Amino acid sequence: MAVTIRAVVSLALAALFIVTLVTGAILFVEKFVLADPGRGRGLGAGGYLGALHAYAAIGMGVLGLVHMGLNWRCLASYVRSLGRSSR
Numbered sequence: 001m002a003v004t005i006r007a008v009v010s011l012a013l014a015a016l017f018i019v020t021l022v023t024g025a026i027l028f029v030e031k032f033v034l035a036d037p038g039r040g041r042g043l044g045a046g047g048y049l050g051a052l053h054a055y056a057a058i059g060m061g062v063l064g065l066v067h068m069g070l071n072w073r074c075l076a077s078y079v080r081s082l083g084r085s086s087r
Helices: 002-033 049-084
Strands: none
Touching: 002 049
């Protein structure tokens, strides 16, 4: 049962990190691609904090997914060891 709970938690965290990464990408596009200082959007409108937020969200998403990848390897190893110990 503990493996199932761990897998569900890992999937939920992976989904959270993916959402964070997508949010950061949207913020990045909003701040740099769609920037229009004349209409009060983008970095020209003083949006440096938003750009920092975009970088932070992208970084958190990437680092979170790397961390989850390492956890998936550990989880797979744990499941394999359970299979070996039950024989």
